[in-house]
Amino acid sequence: MDRFSSASATRMQDDPDDPGRRDGGENLPERQTGLLLKPRPKTGKPNMYKVLLLNDDYTPMEFVVHILERFFNKNRQEATDIMLHVHRRGVGVCGIFTFEVAETKVAQVMDFARANEQPLQCMMEKE
Numbered sequence: 001m002d003r004f005s006s007a008s009a010t011r012m013q014d015d016p017d018d019p020g021r022r023d024g025g026e027n028l029p030e031r032q033t034g035l036l037l038k039p040r041p042k043t044g045k046p047n048m049y050k051v052l053l054l055n056d057d058y059t060p061m062e063f064v065v066h067i068l069e070r071f072f073n074k075n076r077q078e079a080t081d082i083m084l085h086v087h088r089r090g091v092g093v094c095g096i097f098t099f100e101v102a103e104t105k106v107a108q109v110m111d112f113a114r115a116n117e118q119p120l121q122c123m124m125e126k127e
């Protein structure tokens, strides 16, 4: 990466709901700081995001339980409870994470569902 791009670009993993939290270059070595943004260490609480699963009529229950075990570190009972909640109510929370982690979880679930030809939908929502 060249020395101008990291301070000026809005990177995919920056939280769009907190522009001030972008990495303004504070982690670059001293000699590279051709800064366009003022260095500002991240302090205080980050925005948090719920990762949600949506119900559908096609994805097998066992597949959803597997997703919750594999990507959200739920045990079998917790995963089954969340899956049944989504099945009955239409939507449910898998976990609450910082922006970057939530974005990664959503991508992992959507990729895995697509790879297994399931219509399962996963999304994130600001807390």
Ligand code: TYC
Binding pocket: 053, 054, 055, 056, 057, 058, 059, 060, 061, 064, 083, 084, 086, 087, 120
């Ligand atoms: N409704 C699905 C079925 O009856 C199960 C299901 C649960 C699907 C949760 C998606 O997020 C979901 N097979």
